[in-house]
Amino acid sequence: MKQILITGGAGFIGSHLADELLGKGYRIRVLDNLSSQVHGPDRKVPPYLNPEVDLIVEDIRNADAVRKALRGVDxxxxxxAIVGVGQSMYELARYTSVNNYGTAILLEALIEQPVERLVVASSMSVYGEGLYQGPDGSTHSNIERTLDQLRRNDWELHGPKGDLLKPVATPEWKTPSLESLYALSKYDQERMCLMIGRAYNIPTVGMRFFNAFGPNQALSNPYTGVLAIFASRLLNNKAPLIFEDGQQLRDFVSVHDVARACRLAMEVPQAAGKVFNVGSGSQYTVSEIARKMAQVLGKRIEPEITGKYRVGDIRHCFPDIAQARNVLGYAPEVGLEDGLVDLAAWLDGQIAFDRSSEMREELASRGLVVG
Ligand SMILES: NC(=O)c1ccc[n+]([C@@H]2O[C@H](COP(=O)([O-])OP(=O)(O)OC[C@H]3O[C@@H](n4cnc5c(N)ncnc54)[C@H](O)[C@@H]3O)[C@@H](O)[C@H]2O)c1
Structure with a gap:
């Protein structure tokens, strides 16, 4: 029976991954500092964490603790990671310290105690804007919107001649375009792990998660996933607040599918050295998602379209998951409707403090929300 270490394993994705791996007979150790932003001011062990997990409450930057956690690990x-895009644009030192430096500490320990496989959580955020196509079929992979156009509420992407571009599925080969410190730190984590993995013969896999959703996502963390933010607004009988015009396209993937993809990344030998998009393969607008969430929660509340824009936000990005299908044998199993019902069942009985207004004020006071 193999011993696995999950750093950050008391969080949303990590807790599901622990369940998935325990179910397949692996032994699981978790190193997690139960950070207050995710786990609340008391930093209690979350009730959803599987009791079979061997939990070490330590910081990833504590080299001694990391070395101990690695003992006997395969x-x-x-x-x-700290995971807020907006927050990363003003808490520069904290993000760089936990995400980048924390990864360096882990890798130094792995050089001393190599393992058979390292899987690193990367993110869709490394792409910035997704891939686009012009009316003539040309591909556009490194484009951005100007602040000027956003001030005019001109939200879509335009080609060099001003043509409207159409978003298409983004494959792993798209050039990264790092629009936030969070994205930069995720790319750094991914590249550092692949680079050091190659140099020291530790087969490494990067997983670029799209918007994961499901039970256990920190509802009161205003920097977390969009569905958890909408859910906590709705549970407090408030309208979900949507930036721009709500027509942004995203891929929402059930956390159960994410956990399965992660298991495959460890088990499939051919995955070594590669990065994979992990999504559902379907895309929805942010407005559609807010409406569907309200429906599932039985709330007749329409989302509020604010027309505001957040610095660092992108317009459309959804993945091409062919590589994960072909190499990992990954196939998403949970559709959006079933995933939302699963989320709603968990939400029933959860207390969600809606702190999203605080987050918006914080960003606005720094000029990071425009409009
Ligand atoms: N949830 C998503 O949709 C999504 C999308 C793309 C990428 N990711 C990536 O997946 C990973 C997991 O995301 P999540 O949504 O489960 O986040 P999460 O915030 O629920 O979990 C992160 C865990 O890391 C722990 N942690 C934070 N700082 C720490 C430190 N200094 N030392 C030790 N532990 C620390 C937290 O206590 C938390 O339990 C992250 O690397 C994130 O960047 C997530």
């Missing part, structure tokens, strides 16, 4: 999932 494979490592590195999931520790």
């Amino acid at each position: 494979a490592v999932y590195h999931l520790v």
Whole structure:
């Protein structure tokens, strides 16, 4: 029976991954500092964490603790990160310290105690804007919107001649375009792990998660996933607040599918050295998602379209998951409707403090929300 270490394993994705791996007979150790932003001011062990997990409450930057956590370990999932895009644009030192430096500490320990496989959580955010196509079939992979156009509420992407571009599925080969410190730190985590993995013969896999959703996502963390934010607004009988015009396209993937993809990344030998998009393969607008969430929660509340824009936000990005299908044998099993019902069942009985207004004020006071 193999011993696995999951850093950040008390969090949303890590807790599901622990369940998935325990179900397949692996032994699971978790290193997680139960950070207050995710786990609340008391930093209690979350009730959803599987009791069979061997939990070490330590910081990823504590080299001694990391070395101890690695003893007898066959494979490592590195999931520790602070995860707020907007927040990363002003808490520069904290993001760089936990995400980048924390990864360096883990890798130094892995050089001393190599493992059979390292899987690192990367993110769709490394792409910035997704891939686009012009009316003549040309591909556009490194484009951005100007602040000027956003001030005019001109939300879509335009080609060099001003043509409207159409978003298409983004494959792993698209050039990264790092629009936030969070994205930069995720790319750094991914590249550092692949680079050091190659140099020291530790087969490494990067997993670029799209918007994961499901039970256990920190509802009161205003920097977390969009569905958890909408859910906590709705549970407080408030309208979900949507930036721009709500027509942004995203891929929402059930956390159960994410957990399965992660298991495959460890088990499939051919995955070594590669990065994979992990999504559902379907895309929805942010407005559609807010409406569907309200429906599932039985709330007749329409989302509020604010017309505001967040610095660092992108317009459309959804993945091409062919590589994960072909190499990992990954196939998403949970559709959006079933996933939302699963989320709603968990939400029933959860207390969600809606702190999203605080987050918006914080960003606005720094000029990071425009409009
Ligand atoms: N949830 C998503 O949709 C999504 C999308 C793309 C990428 N990711 C990536 O997946 C990973 C997991 O995301 P999640 O949604 O489960 O986040 P999460 O916030 O629920 O979990 C992160 C865990 O890391 C722990 N942690 C934070 N700082 C730490 C430190 N200094 N030392 C030790 N532990 C620390 C937290 O206590 C938390 O339990 C992250 O690397 C994130 O960047 C997530």
